Amino acid sequence: MSTVDGNEATGTWKLKLYIAGQTPRSMAALANLKKIVDDHLGGQYQIEVIDLLENPQLAKGDQILAVPTLVKDLPLPVRKIIGDLSNTERVLVGLDLRPA
């Protein structure tokens, strides 16, 4: 588990990215995510990357079946965005930053 903090560690956005191994797809998802949060969240975020191969028991809590899955814990409501996050617009909709 590793944490990528923005400029302010106690940001209002709390995100978790679930991956299964350091696959090209996981890496792409992480890179896409970093770009989106830098561009749109103004540094107010905390991202936790959870590798299910290392912590398989964590799949249960958030009901993770698909990987990669991004879970937005805060601000509420909790949202899940699955896939490599390559479509920025869809990710922003998922983060409630754009109307659906």
Added chain:
Amino acid sequence: MTPASNRSPVTVPLAKVPTGIQGFDEITEGGLPKGRVSLVAGAAGSGKTVFAMSFLVNGAEKYGDPGLFVSFEETSRDLETNFASQGFDLKKLEEQGLLALDHIRVERSEMEETGEYDLEGLFVRLGAEIDAIGARRVVLDTIEVLFSAFKDEIMIRAEIKRLFQWLADRGVTAIVTGESGERHITRHGLEEYVADFVVVFNHLVNDETATRRLRIVKYRGSAHGTNEFSFLIDQRGISVLPISSLGLQHPAPTERVSTGIARLDEMLGAEGPYRGSSILISGTAGTGKTSIATSFVEAACRRGEKALYFAFEESPEQIMRNMRSIGIDLEQWVKEGLLRIHAERPQNTGLEMHLVRMNRELEECSPSVCVIDPITNLTSIGTYSSIRATLTRLIDTMKTRHITALFTSLTDASGSAESTDVGVSSLMDTWILVRNLEAGGERRRGLYVLKSRGMAHSHQIREFVLSPNGVDLLDWPGGDWSATGPQRSGTAVKATKP
């Protein structure tokens, strides 16, 4: 190594895992394919979940195999509660580490999809759970929920295929359940292709009676019948009725058993019917068929043998009370555990369900004699051909188990007994007729043996008497037997042995 031995065919019988479900392991000749994935398909309420859970519970209790049940629909708590009402103690098995329940909840509405993904999260989760209890049996109920949860159908199909292969690679024996579809066996038509074994459950309701049937559609690497098999789900779990596995292979013992009525034994080749044979007693109302049946049962209990009595007309209490009046105390044998009386109104369930239930009783009780009193009540709930098929199966089952069976049949006073029972009698080895007759200004009961295979039997008519001392046969006093019947005076002609 010689070239010849190189070419010699090597047939490795497919390893199978018993389900422990009564009858199912017989029709599949051993159970489900070991280390493979089996599909159980059927409509909602057809019994898929009960079947799958029975596979795990039996696996744990009978074979010591830890099992994992993954539900995509019901929570673990709901499963525990629902199955507790069926007599399954899932909690206890969980505490013993022989069972793990997991509920996977998938909600499409909570998810946004962007870009490529796969279901590795599911694989990781299942893998961890299999490892946690060392599961050898796994159930996924119902994976098609995945189809509605994700938009990318191509990905889902590929991942479900991969899941089947992955389960096989893990070496677990798995059951996947699926809702029946219209054009395919399952709704998405995928699971039946990737599974090595496919069974389809049906739940039919005709004339307010429910019949459950199952059919094995596919068994890769193993021969299987294509017949439909009836099965039953009740408080005691699942019971499948094997039909085609029987036939005319049953042994023919030469041992004889007493009917409990000395002079009736005398009429039947002097020693009574053969063990494992089937006897039909036909008669109009009030001729004492049940009395003969209970004498037969009592004789067995006196010999220390077990007896099973299916009563389709009277309650056990009523039978015991009535038989006390002719000096037969059935209650003592019930108390000693030698006699089991199973009373039921046939109209309450379909014919096949009856047969399944009777089959299970036979299996659990393993009696040496069995009474069905009367079979005529069964005929009220089925067509002629289904009755005949039902009885054929029942008789085959009993013959295979060397159970001597006695059937009573109520015949219509207006018609001839011979024609009423004609369909059934050909299945019977011995056919005895009892009739009310007027002779010498009195109503008397007359009894004679119409046929008895494999033995010289008496052709005499005997007077059949019920008294507080039991059932007895006397020489016929003479007079009219019937318009067409033989008229003989009652000289006792000793029957000769075959």
